[in-house]
Amino acid sequence: MPHDPIRVLHVCKHYHPFTGGIENVVRRLVTGIDGVEFRVLTTAERGRGSVDEVDGVRVVRAGNLGDVKSTPLAPTFPLRLRQQLAWADLAHYHLPFPVGPASHALVRPDTPHVATFHDDIIDKGPIVYPYEPILNRFLDDARRVLVTSPNMRDECDRIRPFADKTTVIPLGVDTDDDPITPRRPTDRHVLFVGRLVPFKGVDTLVSAMGDVDGRLSVVGRGPERPALERQAEREGVADRVTFEGFVSEERLEHLYRTADVFVLPSVSANESFGIVQLEAMQHGLPVVNTALPTGVPYVSVDGETGRTVAPGDPDALADAIDALLDDPERYERYSVAAQRRVRDRFTSERMLRDTRRVYRETLDEA
Template identity: 40%
Template sequence: MRITMLNKHYPPHLGGIEHHVRDLAEALVERGHAVRAIVANEAPDTVTETHGGVEVVRLGRAFNVSSAPVAFGLARALREEERRADLLHLHSPYPWGELEWLRAAPALPSVLTYHSDIVRQRVLLAGYAPFLRRVLARVGRIIVSSPQMVEHSAFLSPVAEKCRVVPFGIDPGEFADPSLQSEAEAIRARHERPVVLFVGRLIYYKGVDVLVRAMARVDADLVIVGSGPLEAKVRSLASATGVGPRLTILPPLPRKELVAQYLAADVFCLPSVARSEAFGLVQLEAMAAGTPVVSTALPTGVPFVNEHGVSGLVVPPGDADALAEALRTLVADDGLRARLGVQAQERVRAEFTREMMVERTLAVYHEVSEAV
């Protein structure tokens, strides 16, 4: 099958959606499918590259509207895909891409992965909502990462009959590399206390401020891997709450170094506070490393991934007291951490592997192709 994917960006651009698009595209290539990705470049010129067997067309970016890149010529590129592709796979939200898809109206079976609602950008949403509904009505099938997305999204519930749940997946074997154990042990040796790990961008909906306030009452070190506009505020809050001496902030790490951090941690925390956190793929990575997770009960896929009492603990979003209590519980109980860690690994292998994600995605592709 010849598949064309449409998204805002493609790695090395950082972002959970971008990494998912790459992982899915490369896995499809490994299965013998031909995959192209049409995305926006970071620069005004258009370039075509090949990464992991995926042909990546980066259209020249003219400017951004909020965080959405505007790349002129996208509608023309999509029309040209009629002679190149068997199926078009859109990744949403990408307002410019979806508007250009509507304008181009390519005669191809179409699938859209709905990654998350737009939550904070209310002005953008007011203009985006009418044609997003048109997009959702026109595409053949809609992929969501959890049942909660359909249940709680005002955009998806009216088109629930065409939604298909395909959880994101990872390669658990990546976390069983024995060569990384010594690096993980070296990381542990640098800490006198247990380690609570956070991985992600330092932006509002990640709730890192709530985590810092909670850590003021947890006898453990906090390691943050990530960067973002709130880093200075996180450091200031850590200093004000007494967490500063126990805080380490590392920039985004190469893959093997990041895996070693997951293996070294005693607890992983995803303290997100808004529906913008639609799934929390980093939870799967921690679980694959055998590290129990503390996350929040958002009306999204976050608690769908981290099942309370199975792979970790789930607390109300924005509640620093409840978060501190959950972290203290796990930090103090070696047996509970070990049990949840083993169950977390089993849960990943049973429900969230990359192979399962690809099989389920291909099933949706075949369904929409046969329906045309």
């Protein structure tokens, strides 16, 4: 019989103070769901393992010898997993994280598990081939497979075989009850927020700025920053492109409030959702995103809350940005629709409620 409150172990690659899309989602779940006791099993960013507490939640970090193809080398992870599963009523895995399913296969636990499939492993080459049957068996054994958009459920080849047990739970952000008011473009200020890695397509956005009458703020850090700065110089837009790096919450809030358009120019299916779109939309910013076979165009809808263009096309990106800034009436319509869409479909309250329901239903079925 499950304990009351039920005990849920989250298994993920990294956790706070490491920041990233999945890490932030896991933290929101373990701090926001009532009636559940949580633990987190993760890996150290590098070095020896440890046990600590974050927000009153026990966090077990397995030692990490270093990453290969973005995957931690954590030889003690199976042992850590076995120990923590002995405590848990239910395990909630967050993918992609090959160490989790591989360790699960070694431990072969009786503890039921669910998995949130945030996105697939893409562009890693033959090194992932031995992992694919392990992942497929792991998903086959899962009581529920959770995805963040109908697009992922319907269009992802990995998930389609498990459609009968797949549940869509979109990611969410905190919202308020303030009246919805339209934004108006004032300064032709374009904003990007995210990691500076190739699949984010920031190089496409920098190229697009050559044809955009405006300026760009790039928020985030990552290995691509030096190359992007050189590109901005080479293409003659360095005076209109500001690389903000990592910013405080106060600075980010200021940028959301003073920007005119938010752009998510991602170029591959590594971008499965783009929660930064929600943050921009709840501030009333129209969004320009890309037509990926993921949840990206589901979050911000072409012709409703912004524009969707082909990935990797700087001309199309520039045209969409300028079209929004040059049409105040359409801009205001998109601004209002963006705020409404977040409140109707993408609230933290809904995400937490639906996830808790899955936990209860899974344990009842088990």
